[in-house]
Amino acid sequence: MSNKPLIIGYGRTPFGEHYEKDPEELIEQAGLKALEKAGIERKDLDAVIVSNHFLQLTNKIGLEEGFISEILDVHIPMETARSFSSAINHACNAIEAGRYDIVLVGGVEKMTDRLDKIGDDIMMLADSWSYYAGGTMEAHHELMLREYIKTYGINGENVEKLMRALAYISHKNHEFGSRNPYAQFYRSKVDIETVIKARRGGILGLYDYAPISDGAAAIIIAKEEKAREIGLEKGLTIVGRGCATDHLSYTTRETLIGFKSTKIAMEKALKEAKVNIEDIKLMELYDQSTVMELIALEDVGLSKPGNAWKMIMNSIEEKKYTYRTMNGEVYVNTNGGLKADGNPYGATGGAQVCEVCMQMMGEAGDRQIPIYENAYALTMEHEGFGTKTYVCIFRRWMK
């Protein structure tokens, strides 16, 4: 038996604007679903790790552990993290170390409660000196794209092709999102021309960016031995994890194209999982913008630097919603990605993991992809503008 932790249950709320709900209600909804799915009781939990990025700023909630204790009426150890993947990381470390057997990992965010200042908060937390100079998150994405175009000498009609490739990313993610009942943009498709038309004045447009969202997600992670004990039929093994950190200031980093943290985290995760990238058939990448998905394809190693847009162009011609990469055919962001599923920061990584669970267990309904025996899936999540990156690699577990 391996000491790798297992995901034994998962649950999430739809993402979008939950005007009438408190953050407490959202996390309760997600958490109860996960417990139900795992078929365990709250008294079975050894610990809770919950993530949020902004609750202290948006909702003036600091000790959310307290309201989880109140909801579940349990008095076990609880900790907080700033992203769902970070919470998974803490939970797995504890389980692997033998400290806990079953841990609830949750994530929640309530961004639309403070639409008036969320843009300031995001930027201030992501890169304070750029904020002081007048920067915005959107500007960071634009600057990275400019640097990409300049460094790789993309010009003339190739720029148009690149911009079309980016539009395709949005179109593809909306296509998947339209088939995901939990997604913020469920049932809404966006064609490539719409994405392009929304770009006004020579810069990226509305459909190039993930929305502002509310939502919650939760998963239950357990020791394999414990999973067998409770009679679990199928689950997901977390076979490899990697995380890395880079400078907060975008301008002081080694490069303005891509994220060093992603490259390091990816390498570590692959090494720990002992898998080749060719065996990973589904990747949930952090597409805060279409540029970020393009960059992520290169950072995780699906494409050579400067080439991802060409690969995407080929995929458009094939009319399949997969990328034919140098490492074989890969599905990316089948939940709709941050673009169409939604991006409630602290819960975003939870949606990625929930998607991997659904796909790997054949529960993804309309958007189910073919899953082969021994297939691997991966999630990649950032905190800030690539300041931190977490990569997790998963494999299906059967009793």
Next chain:
Amino acid sequence: MSSEPIERRVSYISDRLRGSICPICGKRYFKPRYYCTKCGRKSIGKMMETSYIYSEGILEVCTIINEATNRFKPLQPYIYGIVTLKEGDIKVPARLTDHILNSGDEFKPEIYEGRKVVFRFRRRYASEPQEIIPTTSLTFTFADEYYPYIPYETKEPKEISEKPGIVGYAIYTSRFRIREGDMERSVPFIDEDSITAAVEAGKLALIQSALHGEKIKKIYVGTESNPYSVKPIASKVAQVLDLGEDLGDGVKGIDAIDTEFACKAATSMFKDAIALSKYMAEKGEEYFTMVIGTDNSQAAPRGQPGGELDYFVGYGAAAYIIGNMDVIAEIEGWYSSTSDTPDFWRRDGQRYPLHGGRFTGEPAYFKHIIKAAKKLMDKMNLTAKDINYFVPHQPNAKFPIRAARRLGFKDEQCLPSLKVTKFGNLYSGSSPAGLAAVLEIAKPYEKILLTSFGSGAGSDAYLITVTPKILEKRKRLEKFNIEWQSSNPYLIYVDYNTYRRFKEGI
């Protein structure tokens, strides 16, 4: 409500673009560092402080921001990008200022990227009336436009001057103008005010004098448009320009003070600066003072009480360094006149000044200027013929000529100083800017009679003799001299509504 300690710390670093250099490997950093990430432990405690406000950079990449964060909204749309500094591989985020964009226009980054830029000192973003005013130098303009790159190369002063006087000078006016009839007036960009103009002018005066900032022991800033009722501009200028001896913990060994007497707030202090230099010279010590006159000249909008002034007000600052070494113009003598004449005033808490209509001419302007100038000429045993240039306060184009004629000067002796038709009334910077215009063309040993006027009311008259040292020093600022600021292809002319919006600022 913003946090005053946070705003201060961010200003402290970004106003001057403070950084560090590793003395071992030479690696540079923006923002002060205690050790070098390359050299590690052996560099701890050895890092040298540096600043990049006099640096040149290249705009690496840029984008347009149409939807800014909340405090930047009054500035949008604007261009924002990453600037690589000429010294070492340092990149900083920065905002393009002095640039008007129309939100509908197609953004073409190629127009901007790869161009050389200079850093400018501006308000960082909008603030509420009860908050402190955040500032920064993480703003830039293109070096191939209005404001060129001029290196700051300090030199040790060499020669003790027998008579103290002007050691360096500069004026700063903005890139924007409003043109009405024959009159052009300088208009601040939306992120400018009397504080930012004072810093810009002081920075240029240091460049022209080549004097190291630490040698300046006193700074006076004369203004009537300080955005603060209580809090000096002088301390800000001293901190940004690193004036005075370093006492550690961000504290400087300098005496800094703001002065107010309407438009003569700055000229009044020339004689005090001279007296200090003279006193220290007798003890055998060098002594330098910076005197700045700065104003975002105030006027109510047209149609409101006091709105008549709105046809004349300008924006800008003049900075003078006065000392006892390497003097370019000796100050020979002075005389001041004063009476309690309420020709122009602004009560505390009022936004705009009011003036006494037709009582501003004869009983105020002419009476004080003529008495002070005449008395000084008598005292120095000189007539109008013995003096080459007459530089009076210039609230409009007519008053100075009439005053000159009444003192026996020919129009040609007064006209070179008249800049009111190019910059508008600069209030505290008005006659100092006129003096700068004359210093720009004067030959060694020529004599200048400067006579300021401040409402309330009073005049300061000075007799000034140019020395041969002026020839070398004024060359240093040739690319941004008064002639250039008066007329160049990069000036941007705005309409009345834009002028009012910019003047009110953020």
